[in-house]
Amino acid sequence: EDQVTQSPEALRLQEGESSSLNCSYTVSGLRGLFWYRQDPGKGPEFLFTLYSAGEEKEKERLKATLTKKESFLHITAPKPEDSATYLCAVQGVQGAQKLVFGQGTRLTINP
Amino acid sequence: DAGVIQSPRHEVTEMGQEVTLRCKPISGHDYLFWYRQTMMRGLELLIYFNNNVPIDDSGMPEDRFSAKMPNASFSTLKIQPSEPRDSAVYFCASKTGASRGYTFGSGTRLTVV
Numbered sequence: 001e002d003q004v005t006q007s008p009e010a011l012r013l014q015e016g017e018s019s020s021l022n023c024s025y026t027v028s029g030l031r032g033l034f035w036y037r038q039d040p041g042k043g044p045e046f047l048f049t050l051y052s053a054g055e056e057k058e059k060e061r062l063k064a065t066l067t068k069k070e071s072f073l074h075i076t077a078p079k080p081e082d083s084a085t086y087l088c089a090v091q092g093v094q095g096a097q098k099l100v101f102g103q104g105t106r107l108t109i110n111p
Numbered sequence: 112d113a114g115v116i117q118s119p120r121h122e123v124t125e126m127g128q129e130v131t132l133r134c135k136p137i138s139g140h141d142y143l144f145w146y147r148q149t150m151m152r153g154l155e156l157l158i159y160f161n162n163n164v165p166i167d168d169s170g171m172p173e174d175r176f177s178a179k180m181p182n183a184s185f186s187t188l189k190i191q192p193s194e195p196r197d198s199a200v201y202f203c204a205s206k207t208g209a210s211r212g213y214t215f216g217s218g219t220r221l222t223v224v
Binding site: 032041042044045046049089091096097099101102104 | 115142144153154155156159161166167202204206211212213214215216217218
């Protein structure tokens with residue numbers, strides 16, 4: 001069974017203080033690893049898809065990286081508007097179109 | 112592009128009542144997913160459709176839950192009878208076969224009292 005574990009559960013940073021969120025996964029053949037952002041009262045918003053170990057994707061202050069066992073979401077010089085819950089999900093070969101999500105990391109950026 | 116549209120946004124109902132949640136996917140998307148989100152269990156896939164046909168309903172918790180997709184632009188998730196443990200946010204999402212990421216709707220917050 002495909003599984004995703006995210007850490008930490010919650011992270012509080014000062015504006016400009018860089019850090020990383022972790023996503024560990026087990027999957028029977030990875031088709032893709034996904035990062036989503038979710039704001040309170042809204043649905044998850046797609047950020048990145050990574051397909052193979054060594055791949056990296058960037059968007060503004062966010063950079064996602066992938067190894068064979070985990071993914072990191074690096075946030076550089078964050079701003080208060082980056083505060084959200086960040087969700088990681090995997091799509092495995094056996095799951096077809098199914099995404100299995102982690103519990104998320106709740107990120108708070110203080111001004 | 113209006114995105115994935117869900118209704119209602121909020122639903123409060125009494126235990127034992129029937130509840131129907133609705134979803135309009137993005138035009139041209141041939142996959143539709145129903146997810147449930149709770150604090151304890153996070154986001155869980157309930158069922159998904161491809162070209163209006165249910166493909167995987169292994170996440171549907173029990174016979175009280177049913178989902179239909181009568182055409183490419185509409186899907187329903189029905190709970191009958193509802194129970195307090197069904198309280199959660201229910202999300203609908205859609206995608207094309209070629210794309211990898213889903214587009215989620217804003218969700219329906221269901222409270223069963």
